[in-house]
Amino acid sequence: MYNGKTDPVEHVSHFNQRMAVNSRDKAWMCKVFPSSLGPIAMKWFDSLKADSINSFKELTQAFGSRFITCSRVPRPLSSLLSLSMRERKTLKTYSDRDWEMYNEMDSNFEDVAISTFKSGLPTEHGLRKSLTGKPITNLCQLMDRIDKYKRVEEDQQMGKGKDKVIP
Template sequence: MTIHSKDEALMCKVFPSSLGPVAMRWFDSLKADSISSFKELTQAFGSRFITYSRVPQPLSSLLSLSMREGETLKTYSNRYWEMYNEMDDNFKDVAFNTFKSGIPTKHGLRKSLTGKPVTNLCQLMDRIDKYKRVEEDQQMGKGKNKVIP
């Protein structure tokens, strides 16, 4: 970004590429035209995240999450990963099982994760994304696609 430090518009466009999921949700929630310069953007970011003192979430918070009646996979997934990201310790092995156990037993993703378990978080996220796309397509009435695990 140092190379483009004179081009504020470009810097504002490149800025989101450095953000993680929680910060990206914050960035996406900014109102249109609420930031007029890169300096304002970095100040807003700093006031939200650098001075933000959070209490780390315990493992029990993650274990108690489950998909709500009528909740979409996308919404459940967003809640789950936000909670996961707020934990200080690394519980990747627990993430596989708690995410799956929070999904209703008849859900296609749960069946897929049971029949063909994932071995790392990237595989889990890829599988979740496939099922979210199918769910979104079905909600939009585009089709009755099925994911082949």
């Protein structure tokens, strides 16, 4: 259901995927499209003038134009460059933010992503030292290395809790 708050292009894309079997029947697509709309978008659809839409393409263009303010804007490369691991934050938190930011970019900056992730780590962090000593060449290798260090971090955090005595 389209709630009027998410990217309309993504919604149309998902709708087209769900309707792939019937995608040649554009009249049917026009008739079924409203069933994918929530209350806000349905209000817009109901306000369309009779015979104002002549094709499924026109319908999706009108839909996109109406909800354009909800379109997802790709993140610029500079947003990835500005990330760093802050004091007292976990590697998991830092890597989750980094991957989220990377995935919101339209272009593939794999080499930049690797470099900026490494430089965003504190100089004394074990993972940064590892990436400097044994450089990696792709994101899969980086993700594997991060996972190893996250497991160590999680084990260390669990170990801290074991020392506490419960009265």
